[in-house]
Amino acid sequence: METEALLHVDKISKAFGGVNAVSEVSFTLKRGEVLGVIGPNGSGKTTLVNLITGFVRPDRGRVYFKGKEITGMPPHKIANLGLTRTFQVMRPYHSLPAFKNLIIPLNAPRVRKTRGGKLGDVDAVAIDILEEIGFERDARVPYKPAGSLPLGYLKRLELGRCIALRPEVIICDEILSGLSMSEITGLLPLLERLQMDGISLVMIEHRLRELFRLADRVIVLSFGQKIADGTPEEVMENQEVKKAYLGREKKR
Numbered sequence: 001m002e003t004e005a006l007l008h009v010d011k012i013s014k015a016f017g018g019v020n021a022v023s024e025v026s027f028t029l030k031r032g033e034v035l036g037v038i039g040p041n042g043s044g045k046t047t048l049v050n051l052i053t054g055f056v057r058p059d060r061g062r063v064y065f066k067g068k069e070i071t072g073m074p075p076h077k078i079a080n081l082g083l084t085r086t087f088q089v090m091r092p093y094h095s096l097p098a099f100k101n102l103i104i105p106l107n108a109p110r111v112r113k114t115r116g117g118k119l120g121d122v123d124a125v126a127i128d129i130l131e132e133i134g135f136e137r138d139a140r141v142p143y144k145p146a147g148s149l150p151l152g153y154l155k156r157l158e159l160g161r162c163i164a165l166r167p168e169v170i171i172c173d174e175i176l177s178g179l180s181m182s183e184i185t186g187l188l189p190l191l192e193r194l195q196m197d198g199i200s201l202v203m204i205e206h207r208l209r210e211l212f213r214l215a216d217r218v219i220v221l222s223f224g225q226k227i228a229d230g231t232p233e234e235v236m237e238n239q240e241v242k243k244a245y246l247g248r249e250k251k252r
């Protein structure tokens with residue numbers, strides 16, 4: 001496996017009013033790696049994703065992708081470089097058929113280039129991608145309005161939007177949360193396959209058991225700060241991590 005640093009986040013910070021949502025967080029994602037990001041509710045995980053992918057501008061700090069600084073670039077440009085993300089709160093085009101939700105990423109310049117400039121039948125490509133990730137073509141699921149799909153399919157559609165971009169990195173913001181055990185069991189092999197296809201993953205998860213099956217390394221956030229970075233075993237043995245989780249549980 002190559003060990004090139006694909007994504008490097010350097011002391012990134014963002015405050016909302018008086019709340020330090022993310023404080024001086026640094027980490028590196030290597031090519032081929034699955035990096036878990038965990039932390040209690042409100043610890044800054046989604047804000048970190050927003051900062052990396054251009055949805056929120058950092059107050060301080062920098063983000064590098066494949067050695068190039070991308071801090072402050074708009075989300076579509078970052079996505080077009082091959083760094084994409086799913087949304088914790090999904091926002092598909094509800095009234096469009098599921099497959100039409102893939103048309104925008106399929107028309108990104110990086111994807112058009114791989115088609116040799118030809119547009120081809122983009123709808124067919126979209127439907128093929130959805131079938132690959134578990135949409136049953138025979139049951140005509142790809143043609144159903146996205147808004148009518150159950151959560152399991154919506155999560156797959158989120159991944160489908162990312163896959164359509166032929167990305168190098170996908171950041172998954174709680175892709176497993178809200179799913180039934182059988183839906184999770186269905187989704188895990190798909191995530192494993194993405195990794196086998198050479199896509200590096202950052203996985204924000206509350207489902208630690210499933211995350212630790214996939215993740216090579218985990219970072220832990222608490223009140224916006226990174227408090228641990230190591231293998232799943234290492235971080236779960238970390239006293240500060242135990243305190244962060246137990247402390248929050250007591251408050252509830």
Ligand SMILES: Nc1ncnc2c1ncn2[C@@H]1O[C@H](COP(=O)(O)OP(=O)(O)OP(=O)(O)O)[C@@H](O)[C@H]1O
Nearest residue numbers: 016019021039040041042043044045046047048088
């Ligand atoms: N747009 C915003 N405006 C104001 N405050 C915000 C905004 N986004 C996030 N915050 C605050 O920043 C902190 C971190 O929120 P964030 O959503 O990043 O946490 P999280 O770790 O993703 O939580 P969860 O596990 O619940 O998804 C919280 O205190 C939150 O209320």
Ligand SMILES: [Mg+2]
Nearest residue numbers: 045046047088
């Ligand atoms: Mg979140």
